[in-house]
Amino acid sequence: MVFIEKEDDPNVDIEIIDGDKTQVGLGFEANDHIANLETKYEWFANGIDCYRVAVAVALSRNKDKSDLGTVTGKKNKYSVGSIDSDGRLRELIITFRPDLSDKPYYASEWLAEIGLSIIREELDSGKFLSEILMGEQKNFE
């Protein structure tokens, strides 16, 4: 069954499938992080890759929705089909956060928001991407 419900923010139209989202969006800050990561470090080919990595980072750090500050200027950015064509994103969320298993894409938004913030912060602080991704210590300067 497909139905649509309004988000808290009246400016954002959210499509929900079986209660979960079919379009995911990010706030201004998260979008800025993506733009920054794309242009400054060029580690990611596009925003979708940033989004997914950010979700994984947030999950790995056991972040909760409460860790997310205020999100403003949220806009739909990617369709669920784009960010999770193979369903792996959904599975990952369900695996690590079974409590979010009824709306994993919904959860992916705040996870991405938190993750992007972490990535940017850590990269800017001099951490290597491989450290963030693989947990490896950089062994050179």
Next chain:
Amino acid sequence: MYLEKLTMVDFMPYTGTQEVDFTCDPDHPVILIKGENNRGKSSLFAALRWCLYGKAIKRSGRVIPDFELLNDNAFSEHRDSFEVRLEFTNNDDAYILTRSCTVKKDAKGNRNSSSSKVYLFVNNNAVPNDDISRYVNSVLNESISMFFLADMEVLEGYEALVEDDDEASYQVKAAIEGILGTPTLLAIRQSLSDITNDTLKEIQSARKVNKDQDQLTSDLKIQEDKREKAKESYDSAITELKSQKFQLTELSNKLEKITESQQLIIREKQLLADVARDHSQIDKSRKELQIAVRESWWAPVSKQVEEKQIQTQAALQLAASRETEMSSLNYRLASLSKSLESNTCSQCGSILPNDNIKSTKTEISEIENRIKQLSEPVSPTLEFLLAENQRLGFFALPRKADSISTLEKQIRLLLNEMPGRNQEIKEIGQKLLGIDRNEIKQLEEDRQILNRKIGVLSQIMKTENQKIQDAEKEIASLTRKFSNLNSNLGQSDLNMEMAIAADLATVMEETIKVFREAMKKRVESNANEIFQNLRSENVVKNLVINENYGLRQVDNKGNIFDHKGAGVAQVIAISLILALARSAALPSALVLDTPFARLDETHRDNILSFIPTESKQVVLLIQSGEKISSKVQEKFMQKVAKEYLISMGSNEHESFIRRT
């Protein structure tokens, strides 16, 4: 040649072995052999000729077959061979010539064939059989033997002397010239002719050499031209090279002055190239990294995934062991319940004792409790664990994830170098402010062009130098060939040799002509002197010699007087023989068979008076009944060394010769 001894064995009429000793001395040069007609004088004469030349000739001119020469008595007494041995000297060499013959008979017993053998020893050394004929002819050539072994009853040969053109006169002439030594001169002339011919061949060879020389000269010219051309090209290249090197030096000097700028430009170029290369490498690595990140985006949770996988595995193992225990307990419970119901041992089937029933009930109670415990729901459930395990398997990291770290480090390293390089480029740019880069670029290009030109010129010089060397090698080879040809006799030398040979041949021809004339005059003079001593008539005054050594009579008025009787002809023949003997190059014994056959007493006397003085050895075979005047005989006999008489044996087929 002077005779020493003749030995005949069963030869013609001479039965058995018979010898004639011819030794004499200068005061007694005559060997006189007398015999009646048909007793064997001519056979003895034939024995000499047969021994020397292997031929016995009848007065008719017919050659007598060898098998007829065997003595008839010997043949009838079944002796089948005969032999003649002649011992003689020539130029102090002692010769022993032996000729023997074996006669064969036909079926009827008639003699019909023969085989002969000949042996010659010179100073006791055997002469090879093939050389014997040559040796004998060198002593007394068969062709001139008629003048030394003279059968005076055969006048045809001598009469031919007065003929001019026939074959006989030609042969006689040749024989006479042989006696006089003309052949020696002719041989010399032949040698000169041979020299001339050889020289002609050499001239032809020299002409070929000249032709080869012309070809070589032409080849040399070609090679020299090639060398000159190569030298010109080489020299031209050297000049050009010098010019280019000069320009290069000038350019290099200019470039040296702006070396620092040039080096900066080069460095800048290098840096820009490095930057471009690094950018390219960074782009490539970044793309690979982006792909790796995309394909392993869940990497941040990989450690948690691993931990979860371990936990899940452990939970699964625990669940599995609970299941196993439950199964085992159920089985045991069923078994015990069955035993209890049937009151028999489930294993051996025996009746259970009371104690055992009690303990079985206790065990059943314990098992039921444990099953109850195990049956209580556990969280997570096995189904959940299996699903979880499957999900976790979904997050195994791909191999590309391993390259993320390497690629990032590589990119960071390259990026780290960028600012330094960019700074250096910037500084170079500042230093080069106000420098005309185009001019430096142009100078550098010019230098490269000049270097290329110098390279080309060097290659040209190398090629031309090789050509020069090749040409010089070829020239050296041709010069060697040329000098080899030159080492042969030059044509001018050959021409001179030819001219000398031709001159000598002409001189020789003239000499022969003069010699012939002189010898003819000498023979004519001697013949005339002898003839004057021998003749008795006054009809003939003189003899004149013709081209063929023929003697003709001249009457008192100086006219040719051809009419002559047999006696006169014989006197003329004897005159010629004696004249030739006097003029002979090699003196020899005179053997005259029947010299008086056609002569009257006067002529006989004249001959006997005269002949002993004409040779160191004179063998006269005369008829026993020849009349000789007493006054001549006495004087003649004083000259005789030995006298032999041929007489008949027991029959007419048998003769003996004995010294008297």
